[in-house]
Amino acid sequence: MKSHRLHWLMALWAVSIATQLLLPTTMFFIQASVVIIILLLMTLFKSSVNFLIFLSTILVYGFCLTVYSMNHQIFDAGQYELILAHLLLTASILLNWLIVHELKTLNQKIQEMEVRLNQLEKIDNETKALSFPEFLERGLLIETGMRRRGEKGYLLYFTMTDIVPLTVKSSLRQEFIKACLHTVRAGYDLVTSPTDxxxxxxxxxxxxxxxxxxxxxxxxxxKQNVNCISMPFSIHSWEVENLEEKLDELMNRKGA
Incomplete structure (x- = not known):
């Protein structure tokens, strides 16, 4: 819908410029130059400022046309041409403001979508756990801080056992990750699920x-949420000495 509106505005802007060809050549070039300069100027400011630029330009240009008509003794029918010129310039600069506003709104939405996309890339939308690259990146930063403070950390590695039926693996994984996220310290400990x-x-x-x-x-x-008698995951843990090396070892072992 927004793109259609922008297309219509740009089409009307082109028509307003083309219509000014009906004016005398000198006046056409003057008005076309003013429109282009104002358009470029509006790209530098926000919409509220651009609206003031629009109003100021129209008032100043109207005053200049009034002075011009008085100095050249232009009255009666001759004034209609000046009135038309002023209306056409008003329409063109108003369209300038609307087009720039639409473009800036569109650009802002694109930036918001890019931010949202980056967030989705960092977090698994299905489980709300961190993606593996984000887990590694944050983990290395945390490890550096712990080493500087002389603190310890642990890496827990859970793997689903072979007794779990294929039909329930997906739901069991989600429940297990949910249990992990509710157990660890939010914003402090990290959870990821590199595979199913x-x-x-x-x-x-x-x-x-x-x-x-x-x-x-x-x-x-x-046990409470899934009502399982025995733990459906095997558990391994290590005190962290080199997180990146340990994760590489786990991933390479899995691929071997």
Whole structure:
């Protein structure tokens, strides 16, 4: 709808410029120059300022035409040409303002969509866990900070067991990730799911006791929400010494 409106405005702008060819050649070039200069000027400011530019230009140009007609003793029928010229310039500059406004609105929406797209690339829209690249990027930053502060961190690695039926794997994965996200410290620990059967958690600034508490809470949440007797995921954990190296090892082992 917005693009159709922009097309119509641009078509009307072209018609308004073409119509000014009916004016004397000198006046046509003067008005066309004013329209182009104002159009370029409007690209530098926001819509509210551009509207003031539109009003100021029309008032100043109208005053100039009035002075011109008085100095050259243009009265009666001769004034109709000046009135037409002023109306055409008014229409063209008004269309300038509307077109620039539409273009800036469209550009703003594109930027918002790009921001939204970047956010979606960082977070799995289905599970709300981090994407693996985002998990790695944030994890390396956290690891650097922990090393500087002399803190420990743990990497938890969950893999779905073979006893899980294929028909429930997807729903079980979502429930498990949900349990992980509700268990870890929001905005502090990281959760990702690089494949349909794997989940990784990076716990920062914690010890073995903290790691065990997180695992126990996840197990309890799964028992309540999924009503499973035994844990449908195998669990491995390591104290983080080199996060990137450990993740590479896990991903290469999986691909081997």
């Amino acid at each position: 059967e794997e989940i990784l958690i990076f716990l920062q600034a914690t010890d073995e006791a903290g790691r065990d508490i997180v695992i126990h809470r996840i197990e309890e949440a799964m």
